[in-house]
Amino acid sequence: MDIRAQVSMVFHLDKCIGCHTCSIACKNIWTDRKGTEYMYWNNVETKPGTGYPTRWEDQNHYKGGWVVDGKREKRLRLRLQGKWGTLGNIFYNPNLPQLDDYFEPWTYDYQNLFTAPLTEKQPTARAISMVTGKYMDTIEAGPNWDDDLGGSQVYANNDPNFDGASEEEMRQINEINSTVFFYLPRICNHCLNPGCVAACPQGALYKRGEDGVVLVSQERCRAWRMCVSGCPYKKTYFNWSTGKAEKCILCYPRLESGQPPACFHSCVGRIRYIGLVLYDADLIEETAKAPQDQLVMAQRNIIKDPFDPAVIASARANGVPDSKIDAAQKSPVYQFVKKFGIALPLHPEFRTLPMLFYVPPLGPVLAKVENGVYDNVASEARLGPLMSSLDRSRIPLRYMASLLSGGNEEIIRDVYRKMVAVRVYMRSKKVKDIPAEEVERALQLGKTTPAEVEAIWRLTSMPTFEERFVVPPMERETAVDSLFPVLDPVSRNYPIRKGAVGVGFHTDPARGP
Amino acid sequence: MSDTVLYAVFPYLAILVAVGGGVYRYRANRFSYSTLSSQLLENRRLFWGSVPWHYGIVVVLLAHLVGFLIPGLWANLTSNPGTLYTVELIGFTFGLAALVGLCVLIFRRFTTERILSVTSPMDGVLLLALLVQVALGFYVSLAYRWGADWYVDTAVPWLISLVSLNPQTHFVSSLPLPVRLHMLNGFVVIALFPFSRLVHLIMFPFWYLWRPYQLQIRNTVRPAAGGAGH
Numbered sequence: 001m002d003i004r005a006q007v008s009m010v011f012h013l014d015k016c017i018g019c020h021t022c023s024i025a026c027k028n029i030w031t032d033r034k035g036t037e038y039m040y041w042n043n044v045e046t047k048p049g050t051g052y053p054t055r056w057e058d059q060n061h062y063k064g065g066w067v068v069d070g071k072r073e074k075r076l077r078l079r080l081q082g083k084w085g086t087l088g089n090i091f092y093n094p095n096l097p098q099l100d101d102y103f104e105p106w107t108y109d110y111q112n113l114f115t116a117p118l119t120e121k122q123p124t125a126r127a128i129s130m131v132t133g134k135y136m137d138t139i140e141a142g143p144n145w146d147d148d149l150g151g152s153q154v155y156a157n158n159d160p161n162f163d164g165a166s167e168e169e170m171r172q173i174n175e176i177n178s179t180v181f182f183y184l185p186r187i188c189n190h191c192l193n194p195g196c197v198a199a200c201p202q203g204a205l206y207k208r209g210e211d212g213v214v215l216v217s218q219e220r221c222r223a224w225r226m227c228v229s230g231c232p233y234k235k236t237y238f239n240w241s242t243g244k245a246e247k248c249i250l251c252y253p254r255l256e257s258g259q260p261p262a263c264f265h266s267c268v269g270r271i272r273y274i275g276l277v278l279y280d281a282d283l284i285e286e287t288a289k290a291p292q293d294q295l296v297m298a299q300r301n302i303i304k305d306p307f308d309p310a311v312i313a314s315a316r317a318n319g320v321p322d323s324k325i326d327a328a329q330k331s332p333v334y335q336f337v338k339k340f341g342i343a344l345p346l347h348p349e350f351r352t353l354p355m356l357f358y359v360p361p362l363g364p365v366l367a368k369v370e371n372g373v374y375d376n377v378a379s380e381a382r383l384g385p386l387m388s389s390l391d392r393s394r395i396p397l398r399y400m401a402s403l404l405s406g407g408n409e410e411i412i413r414d415v416y417r418k419m420v421a422v423r424v425y426m427r428s429k430k431v432k433d434i435p436a437e438e439v440e441r442a443l444q445l446g447k448t449t450p451a452e453v454e455a456i457w458r459l460t461s462m463p464t465f466e467e468r469f470v471v472p473p474m475e476r477e478t479a480v481d482s483l484f485p486v487l488d489p490v491s492r493n494y495p496i497r498k499g500a501v502g503v504g505f506h507t508d509p510a511r512g513p
Numbered sequence: 514m515s516d517t518v519l520y521a522v523f524p525y526l527a528i529l530v531a532v533g534g535g536v537y538r539y540r541a542n543r544f545s546y547s548t549l550s551s552q553l554l555e556n557r558r559l560f561w562g563s564v565p566w567h568y569g570i571v572v573v574l575l576a577h578l579v580g581f582l583i584p585g586l587w588a589n590l591t592s593n594p595g596t597l598y599t600v601e602l603i604g605f606t607f608g609l610a611a612l613v614g615l616c617v618l619i620f621r622r623f624t625t626e627r628i629l630s631v632t633s634p635m636d637g638v639l640l641l642a643l644l645v646q647v648a649l650g651f652y653v654s655l656a657y658r659w660g661a662d663w664y665v666d667t668a669v670p671w672l673i674s675l676v677s678l679n680p681q682t683h684f685v686s687s688l689p690l691p692v693r694l695h696m697l698n699g700f701v702v703i704a705l706f707p708f709s710r711l712v713h714l715i716m717f718p719f720w721y722l723w724r725p726y727q728l729q730i731r732n733t734v735r736p737a738a739g740g741a742g743h
Contacts, residue, residue: 083722090717091567092552092560099553099627131554132626198726201718209731219543222716223550240554240631243547284727319731512545513635513708 035241199230275331421446534707566614
């Protein structure tokens with residue numbers, strides 16, 4: 001056993017209202033510099049939809065993440081290329097997304113509104129590219145071009161998760177002459193088996209030992225660009241101005257002082273939870289090699305019980321301080337992922353072991369219009385439509401399985417049944433219009449108990465700030481180490497890693513000559 | 514006299530500038546050590562430029578280096594006409610690839626709007642120096658045949674005399690002008706090393722082949738209870 005601490009996250013999709021406050025909080029703090037305008041370390045996608053960059057989930061195209069193959073024994077390898085392949089492709093990365101797969105950032109010629117000569121027509125502010133500084137006549141894409149599906153079914157129909165979907169499933173999605181959608185906020189998953197770290201030939205990317213945050217050393221990055229391709233979530237970006245890779249740093253300066261990251265703190269829908277989990281690093285390879293339909297179970301298994309004395313002992317031996325073990329015991333993430341089992345990793349089949357988990361959206365009500373009649377829960381026994389509609393759900397189970405369980409529909413069904421049980425049980429308590437035997441049946445189908453249902457309801461609907469965000473500040477005695485770390489043997493003044501990422505530059509981080 | 518300045522003093526200055534400047538830049542501004550890739554902004558032309566250029570120039574440079582490091586063996590090899598033809602053919606092919614690739618890269622850099630916005634004056638200087646160098650080298654290999662053979666008897670002794678701190682310009686003085694210019698400009702390119710994006714050359718990450726895929730690093734060096742620090 002090799003227990004380490006990992007800062008881990010849960011996004012509750014039923015609560016996301018798609019307001020993009022998280023994206024703006026992040027953008028204003030970290031990516032408002034030249035070369036980073038197109039980066040969205042945090043973005044909110046409309047699902048079904050093509051996402052950002054366009055169709056990022058299509059790994060036949062982008063070649064991110066890991067695959068398991070091998071003739072004699074199963075081996076884990078980067079889908080991108082082997083190590084020799086990396087060095088061979090270093091002069092030209094055949095799988096690098098282009099700026100146009102994101103969008104060309106622009107601003108407007110606002111000055112013209114003031115300085116234009118007096119004419120009969122109103123002056124306009126033309127778009128100016130923030131890359132070339134030239135006027136842009138037609139803007140063809142933007143950071144949220146398919147937000148709310150952009151009034152079109154094109155984006156939903158081009159979602160890679162629908163590749164191979166049946167006509168019936170497409171009909172379900174496009175029902176009532178309007179496409180159903182939900183929001184998928186995404187940040188870096190701070191994976192246990194990160195593809196970006198593995199793909200970087202320079203060793204510039206690394207996982208921070210204290211809490212597992214994945215970072216890019218800006219001093220070490222040489223712009224080989226392989227991390228951008230290696231990450232299947234396309235959450236590593238390339239700064240075209242400084243010639244360095246950049247990615248979500250999980251606001252680590254905030255984490256170190258005990259605050260949640262800015263996107264978490266600012267979340268209007270309060271959908272975000274952050275906490276520590278203790279995981280067994282010895283199981284990483286085995287977990288990443290699990291058969292595709294068992295990846296979710298394997299990933300649940302790698303997260304260990306923070307109350308188990310053996311786990312605590314191993315964590316202590318690895319230098320995990322008591323404050324972190326204590327935080328892991330109070331972690332909302334542990335509750336959602338392990339105890340309730342209703343939070344699932346995004347695309348586990350990429351095999352990077354993402355540490356950001358999603359509670360799938362149930363949708364507001366499980367009713368729909370059929371032949372012009374609104375088929376609501378009151379039309380027959382309440383539980384019947386609630387349960388049966390799972391398979392006729394407007395978001396097909398197979399779609400959610402493609403997104404959150406590596407194609408295993410059983411897991412999605414179990415999660416939804418538990419969430420329906422919470423809904424039925426709480427309605428029976430608050431509105432008191434559901435017969436006891438139907439509540440009982442819902443609990444049975446959901447494989448849950450009243451106590452667990454109440455716990456899920458409380459953590460979903462009524463959590464306090466301190467319950468949602470359990471991040472212990474860095475311990476005073478080790479904070480000293482990180483303020484005065486060992487000197488770099490070469491320069492005798494730079495710390496080896498500290499100060500090399502995002503904040504704390506000793507020189508202006510300007511593009512080289 | 515001018516030969517002494519150009520072929521006995523300048524090479525040392527160039528090396529001094531390259532090493533001293535490179536070390537200083539690494540220590541003072543490591544952030545600036547980058548290939549400054551522009552692939553994100555333009556992809557297709559880069560393929561037709563960068564791939565032939567890099568593979569071509571790497572092979573040609575290696576050939577120069579091998580001739581310099583093992584001149585005896587090299588001379589033996591090239592004394593056999595069959596081997597000489599083969600070596601010349603290989604050199605010619607990769608030299609042509611480098612020249613064509615470089616031309617594509619120059620064309621790309623100065624005609625693509627997005628690339629122009631990330632082009633510095635130094636990029637222009639460097640590309641010009643490289644173009645002169647590669648074009649001269651290519652011309653020499655065409656106009657003065659069997660360079661693989663005579664290289665060992667002209668440039669190599671001069672280089673060895675430089676390395677042994679006993680510069681002998683008479684190896685150079687009787688050579689044709691294009692050859693002499695090629696030698697001189699070679700050291701100009703070396704002198705440009707610390708002032709340009711050429712610094713990425715010494716950063717080629719060979720150690721990736723031996724490194725484990727994952728990398729975990731702790732900021733806090735003290736493990737709390739005697740566990741491993743990394």
